[in-house]
Amino acid sequence: MKDFIWNVDTKILFGKDFLKDLPKEIKKHGDRVLITYGGGSIKKIGLYDKVVKILEDANIFYKELGGIEPNPRVKSAREGVEIVRGNDLNFILAIGGGSVIDLSKLIAAATFVEADPWKVVIGEEKIKKALPIGTILTLAATGSEMDAGGVITNPDTKQKLGFGSPILKPKFSILNPETTYSVNEKHTVAGVADIMSHTMENYFTLGDDAYLQNRMAEAILKTCIHYGPIALEEPENYEARSNIMWASSWAINGLLKTGKSTNWSVHPMEHELSAFYDITHGIGLAILTPRFLKYILDDDTVDMIRDFGINVFDIKPTDDKFLDAKKAIGALHQFFESDLHIPMTLEEVGIDDEHLEEMAKRAAEHAGGTIKGVKELNADDVLKIYKDSLF
Ligand code: NZQ
Numbered sequence: 001m002k003d004f005i006w007n008v009d010t011k012i013l014f015g016k017d018f019l020k021d022l023p024k025e026i027k028k029h030g031d032r033v034l035i036t037y038g039g040g041s042i043k044k045i046g047l048y049d050k051v052v053k054i055l056e057d058a059n060i061f062y063k064e065l066g067g068i069e070p071n072p073r074v075k076s077a078r079e080g081v082e083i084v085r086g087n088d089l090n091f092i093l094a095i096g097g098g099s100v101i102d103l104s105k106l107i108a109a110a111t112f113v114e115a116d117p118w119k120v121v122i123g124e125e126k127i128k129k130a131l132p133i134g135t136i137l138t139l140a141a142t143g144s145e146m147d148a149g150g151v152i153t154n155p156d157t158k159q160k161l162g163f164g165s166p167i168l169k170p171k172f173s174i175l176n177p178e179t180t181y182s183v184n185e186k187h188t189v190a191g192v193a194d195i196m197s198h199t200m201e202n203y204f205t206l207g208d209d210a211y212l213q214n215r216m217a218e219a220i221l222k223t224c225i226h227y228g229p230i231a232l233e234e235p236e237n238y239e240a241r242s243n244i245m246w247a248s249s250w251a252i253n254g255l256l257k258t259g260k261s262t263n264w265s266v267h268p269m270e271h272e273l274s275a276f277y278d279i280t281h282g283i284g285l286a287i288l289t290p291r292f293l294k295y296i297l298d299d300d301t302v303d304m305i306r307d308f309g310i311n312v313f314d315i316k317p318t319d320d321k322f323l324d325a326k327k328a329i330g331a332l333h334q335f336f337e338s339d340l341h342i343p344m345t346l347e348e349v350g351i352d353d354e355h356l357e358e359m360a361k362r363a364a365e366h367a368g369g370t371i372k373g374v375k376e377l378n379a380d381d382v383l384k385i386y387k388d389s390l391f
């Protein structure tokens with residue numbers, strides 16, 4: 001196991017009744033608040049009214065930025081920075097899923113930068129200071145409620161890129177599984193696939209001796225496999241929604257990668273699909289992951305993939321380890337397709353071969369020339385994985 005430092009200082013308030021703590025938690029960090037949210041789901045479920053009343057009752061000054069889109073666009077960050085500066089705001093309360101939280105992280109950092117917020121995303125402006133953020137999570141998926149990063153889209157350049165800094169970790173996150181009851185089928189399963197993908201990106205590494213971390217990863221994967229279909233069938237099943245919600249935070253809060261040399265592979269490939277076609281992130285990941293595993297299956301990776309099948313999908317080991325590894329990949333594909341009803345081809349989500357080459361080139365370029373995960377992938381490798389995912 002490699003040396004590591006792990007420090008997540010996000011306070012988690014998990015359960016049905018923590019909204020009332022909002023003023024107390026906010027006042028530890030600020031008193032003039034920017035509330036951020038998406039296209040209106042928080043209004044439909046009554047959460048917006050509750051939050052606003054709590055802030056007003058506590059005499060906390062607030063302004064708001066709504067309309068943040070899925071695959072959030074940099075233009076919303078520009079608007080947010082203006083509102084913050086124009087009103088001397090000193091705290092951001094993000095209410096929503098990953099898109100709202102990610103965009104809020106960019107506002108938090110860009111407020112202290114003279115240049116355009118996009119320069120922060122592309123790394124031309126370093127993140128030295130940021131407004132404190134709190135979150136009320138409404139969709140279990142990205143783990144942005146407990147991590148240091150965000151992903152932002154610039155439609156003008158067709159780029160979707162990640163940025164991050166430890167100072168962007170939320171100061172607190174309120175996680176009430178009941179707020180996810182209203183998440184529709186598509187975003188419920190996309191969320192589960194995203195959580196599984198984060199876990200697998202951390203899990204599939206070679207030679208790290210991180211036995212403990214890998215068993216924890218398997219527990220998260222099994223949790224998703226068990227509760228994902230239940231949440232789909234019974235959207236108001238608290239047990240299912242709560243286990244998925246907590247899995248979301250643990251998949252990406254840094255614990256699973258402690259002591260390991262993780263470099264993510266499938267996310268860089270998916271971000272190009274979202275950048276070009278604005279598809280739902282978790283759906284893209286589900287489509288690509290089995291094809292990626294199939295592509296990297298060789299003498300180096302066979303034991304790793306076979307163990308995944310045995311420990312996560314209860315595949316019975318045989319003497320033919322390649323056969324077992326292929327069964328593992330098949331089980332993952334089958335789970336996404338049959339249990340979560342995810343469309344498992346690029347064709348089904350409206351992607352044809354027109355931009356595959358360009359996307360493959362960009363995926364490699366954005367990763368610094370090659371994607372350096374468990375197996376190094378160049379543009380040609382990525383193209384082959386895209387092509388295999390078409391039909
Ligand atoms: O906009 P509203 O009206 O709120 O509707 C949203 C949106 O349409 C809806 N929704 C959210 N909570 C709901 C709800 N609908 C009903 N009831 C609720 N309680 O769900 C839709 C999708 O929301 P979004 O926030 O886009 O989903 P998600 O949480 O999956 O976030 C996806 C974004 O996060 C990025 C992705 O690339 C994508 O841009 N990621 C962020 C990461 C991070 N910060 O670490 C890592 C991830 O790998 C990922 O890349």
Ligand code: ZN
Nearest residue numbers: 142194197281
């Ligand atoms: Zn993800």
